[in-house]
Amino acid sequence: MEDRRTIALVDCNSFYVSCERLFEPKLSGKAVVVLSNNDGCVVARSREAKALKIAMGVPFFQIKDHVDAGRLIAMSSNYTLYGDMSHRVMRTLSELGFPQEVYSIDECFLDLSDAVEPVATMAEARRRVAHDVGIPTSIGIACTKTLAKLASDLAKEHPAGVYAFPPPGPELAKILRNVPVIDVWGIGPRIGKVLLELGVHTALDLARMNVHTMRERYGITGARVVQELRGVRCIELEEVQPKQSITSSRSFAGQVTELDDLRAAVASFVERACEKARSGHRAATALTVFIEHNRFDPRAPDCSGALTHHLSVPTNLTSELMHYASEMVRRLWRPGGRWKKAGVLLLGLVDDRSQQTSFLDQVDRERGKALAAAVDEINNKHGRLVVRCAATCLSKDWRPLMERCSPRYTTRWDEVPKIG
Numbered sequence: 001m002e003d004r005r006t007i008a009l010v011d012c013n014s015f016y017v018s019c020e021r022l023f024e025p026k027l028s029g030k031a032v033v034v035l036s037n038n039d040g041c042v043v044a045r046s047r048e049a050k051a052l053k054i055a056m057g058v059p060f061f062q063i064k065d066h067v068d069a070g071r072l073i074a075m076s077s078n079y080t081l082y083g084d085m086s087h088r089v090m091r092t093l094s095e096l097g098f099p100q101e102v103y104s105i106d107e108c109f110l111d112l113s114d115a116v117e118p119v120a121t122m123a124e125a126r127r128r129v130a131h132d133v134g135i136p137t138s139i140g141i142a143c144t145k146t147l148a149k150l151a152s153d154l155a156k157e158h159p160a161g162v163y164a165f166p167p168p169g170p171e172l173a174k175i176l177r178n179v180p181v182i183d184v185w186g187i188g189p190r191i192g193k194v195l196l197e198l199g200v201h202t203a204l205d206l207a208r209m210n211v212h213t214m215r216e217r218y219g220i221t222g223a224r225v226v227q228e229l230r231g232v233r234c235i236e237l238e239e240v241q242p243k244q245s246i247t248s249s250r251s252f253a254g255q256v257t258e259l260d261d262l263r264a265a266v267a268s269f270v271e272r273a274c275e276k277a278r279s280g281h282r283a284a285t286a287l288t289v290f291i292e293h294n295r296f297d298p299r300a301p302d303c304s305g306a307l308t309h310h311l312s313v314p315t316n317l318t319s320e321l322m323h324y325a326s327e328m329v330r331r332l333w334r335p336g337g338r339w340k341k342a343g344v345l346l347l348g349l350v351d352d353r354s355q356q357t358s359f360l361d362q363v364d365r366e367r368g369k370a371l372a373a374a375v376d377e378i379n380n381k382h383g384r385l386v387v388r389c390a391a392t393c394l395s396k397d398w399r400p401l402m403e404r405c406s407p408r409y410t411t412r413w414d415e416v417p418k419i420g
Contacts, residue, residue: 005233006112006141008122009148010093010129012086013136013156015106016044019085020075022134023409023417031072035060037251039076039403076405084410088133096125101237107152109145111237122162136161143167145235146228149185150176150203168231176229179203186225191218203229243282248273249343252398255294256339262291263329265398267391269344270325274318275379277346278372283314285348287321289328294340303337314350317368318375321346322391342398382413 012018016034021027031048035041041059049072054063066072086105094100099111110125112118122139129137140151141164148165154175155163166172182192184203194217200206207229214222224234248269256262266289277284290306307328315321325344375387407415 005143006115006118007143007145007148007237008110008112008118009103009140009145009152010108010110010122010125011138011140011152011155012089012106013138014044014046015086015135016075016077016082017046017049018135019078019082020406022085023406027073031066032075033063033072034075034077035404036077038253039074043077074404076403078406078408080408080411081406085133085135089129089135089137092129092132093125096121099237109148109237112141119162119164123160126161139163141165143231144228144233145237146185146225147172147231150179150183153183172231173204173207176204176207177202181206184225184229186221191222243280244347244349246273246276246282246284246346246349247343248276249290249341251341252339255297255300256342256398257337258395259330259333261395261398262333262339262342263326264392264395265342266291266325266329266344267322267389269342270322271318271389271392273344273346274316274321274372275376277316277349278352278376281352282346282349283316283352284311284321284346285314285350286310286346287324287328288345288347289325289332290343290345291329291332291339292341293338297338297340300338300340301336303334303339305332307332308347313363313365314348314352315363315365316346316352317363317365317372318389319368319371320363322389326391 017027017032020032020034029048030046031052031054032046033042033049033054034044036043039060041057042054042063043056045054045056052066052072054066054072060074063072063074067074082105089106090100090102090108093108093110096110098115101109103109110122112121115121118141122141126137126139129135138152138155138158139162140148140153140155141162142148142151143165151163151165155161165175179202181187181195181200181202182189184206187195187206195206200209207226209226211223211226214226227234250265250269252265256265270287286308288306288308290304292304293302294300309324309328311324321344378387379385407417409415409417
């Protein structure tokens with residue numbers, strides 16, 4: 001029986017830049033880049049910035065002359081805004097009714113096997129996202145996920161923004177002949193370099209490689225890439241799996257030396273991690289706190305360290321985990337230390353709706369859950385951090401550098417755009 005599976009990959013164009021432009025129309029048509037944490041390096045570029053030969057990952061100080069000359073606009077990353085806009089895009093696409101896999105903050109796969117006219121369906125989806133959310137997208141359609149990913153790249157140059165690959169055959173081979181092998185999903189710079197040395201220059205060359213050879217060299221992943229380029233479906237849409245761990249960490253603007261600064265930073269990370277855990281009905285069976293010195297400062301003492309506390313009862317209560325985290329920070333800190341990064345990990349996550357309790361448990365969990373639910377409801381309604389733990393306010397000196405950050409337009413009442 002013929003396999004009629006059709007997959008679409010929806011990719012938000014220059015997503016971080018598009019989010020910034022949505023609320024600042026004056027940025028449209030301008031060369032714009034978004035910087036990483038602490039305004040360190042470029043993590044997103046507009047088409048105009050790419051035309052200036054601004055490379056992804058380039059340190060900000062190397063392009064500052066463009067900014068000072070007015071040729072380029074640099075923005076600090078605003079992950080609160082980007083996360084909310086991503087949620088809106090994915091929710092709009094989910095309303096189409098097709099099986100969906102959210103692959104990243106700006107990409108998702110859709111199974112269009114039941115769509116009568118996949119191209120027309122995705123053209124309408126693109127129009128809806130642009131109208132309802134305001135984010136431009138490029139959509140690739142093919143018979144496998146790997147081909148759909150390539151098609152979405154080609155869609156960026158297509159006037160309609162939707163590009164469908166033909167079925168496997170001479171027409172598809174003609175297209176793949178013009179695609180550099182390094183552009184294939186799953187072929188990074190390291191593998192791409194080796195393939196080029198072997199004479200594999202294009203996606204078509206890769207599709208013609210011996211599957212067993214690829215498996216011997218690069219495992220099952222390499223073999224699947226070859227098969228998928230041939231139109232053989234090997235990578236299925238993945239259902240969302242419950243998280244097994246949650247990490248919350250950040251690099252500091254400068255080097256932190258004071259105990260209160262470290263405690264405030266770690267308290268903030270615990271607060272954020274617990275919020276994520278509760279939103280997914282997850283509870284931790286262990287908590288890890290880690291602190292790291294600046295590895296790039298030869299004068300910085302090696303004061304990195306980590307501690308883990310195993311919990312007798314799984315929990316996602318902020319106050320409980322913050323108590324343990326504060327004690328671990330006290331044990332990790334030492335005079336003369338200089339730290340550049342810290343973070344927390346919630347480990348061994350289980351469903352918080354059915355978990356093992358203990359007769360020796362002294363925490364009033366019902367009261368704690370009611371308090372946490374009330375705090376989450378207020379913050380969800382009025383913006384994150386409207387209600388927060390006092391421990392996070394011990395210091396602000398640890399907070400990352402965000403000199404060029406835009407407002408959190410969609411999640412903070414006090415930062416909503418004003419007219420007039």
